[in-house]
Amino acid sequence: KAGVTQTPRYLIKTRGQQVTLSCSPISGHRSVSWYQQTPGQGLQFLFEYFSETQRNKGNFPGRFSGRQFSNSRSEMNVSTLELGDSALYLCASSPGGRGKAFFGQGTRLTVV
Amino acid sequence: AQSVAQPEDQVNVAEGNPLTVKCTYSVSGNPYLFWYVQYPNRGLQFLLKYITGDNLVKGSYGFEAEFNKSQTSFHLKKPSALVSDSALYFCAVRDGGSQGNLIFGKGTKLSVKP
Numbered sequence: 401k402a403g404v405t406q407t408p409r410y411l412i413k414t415r416g417q418q419v420t421l422s423c424s425p426i427s428g429h430r431s432v433s434w435y436q437q438t439p440g441q442g443l444q445f446l447f448e449y450f451s452e453t454q455r456n457k458g459n460f461p462g463r464f465s466g467r468q469f470s471n472s473r474s475e476m477n478v479s480t481l482e483l484g485d486s487a488l489y490l491c492a493s494s495p496g497g498r499g500k501a502f503f504g505q506g507t508r509l510t511v512v
Numbered sequence: 513a514q515s516v517a518q519p520e521d522q523v524n525v526a527e528g529n530p531l532t533v534k535c536t537y538s539v540s541g542n543p544y545l546f547w548y549v550q551y552p553n554r555g556l557q558f559l560l561k562y563i564t565g566d567n568l569v570k571g572s573y574g575f576e577a578e579f580n581k582s583q584t585s586f587h588l589k590k591p592s593a594l595v596s597d598s599a600l601y602f603c604a605v606r607d608g609g610s611q612g613n614l615i616f617g618k619g620t621k622l623s624v625k626p
Contacts (some may be wrong), residue, residue: 502554
């Protein structure tokens with residue numbers, strides 16, 4: 401089985417722009433979660449989607465949003481980018497949100 | 513609120529020696545505990561999990577972890593460290609039960625010297 405695929409791997413954006421990140425989960429997995437990783441804050445939960453519905457949400461501003469499609473692929477959008485949004489964004493999938501999660505290699509976002 | 517603590521930012525061991533990476537947790541209800549490893553510029557790789565059952569959990573790459581309910585700890589161990597084990601290790605707990613999101617510790621950098 402193919403693993404979790406995140407695209408693109410690297411992005412450079414300018415403050416004020418918006419960005420969309422994509423995640424393709426492992427085939428058959430219906431839960432997709434997003435995490436932000438920074439040196440200062442570590443790994444922080446953004447949101448989780450299950451069967452196209454947002455099931456959990458972390459403590460991030462409304463500029464961060466996501467969605468999940470019928471094929472379980474998920475996108476994450478960040479609007480009005482700020483320098484502090486520079487981070488590694490990780491996507492994880494699991495069959496139903498239970499048990500272990502499988503992570504993609506992440507998208508490295510740099511905001512300049 | 514659920515939380516995880518990794519008290520050591522860095523652990524240094526010599527190759528061939530046993531290693532321990534510490535983790536303590538705070539949860540309400542039954543804990544769902546995990547260890548992940550991250551190599552430079554990579555995502556997280558699953559090592560092992562504890563949901564129920566034996567307190568000693570065996571995982572990938574020769575790692576194991578001991579669940580201690582009274583001390584609320586879930587320390588990661590390996591009998592003989594390899595240089596290739598050098599990486600960043602994260603302990604995590606599922607928030608609010610089996611289907612909650614993962615709450616991660618700050619991570620512990622493991623350095624294994626030849």
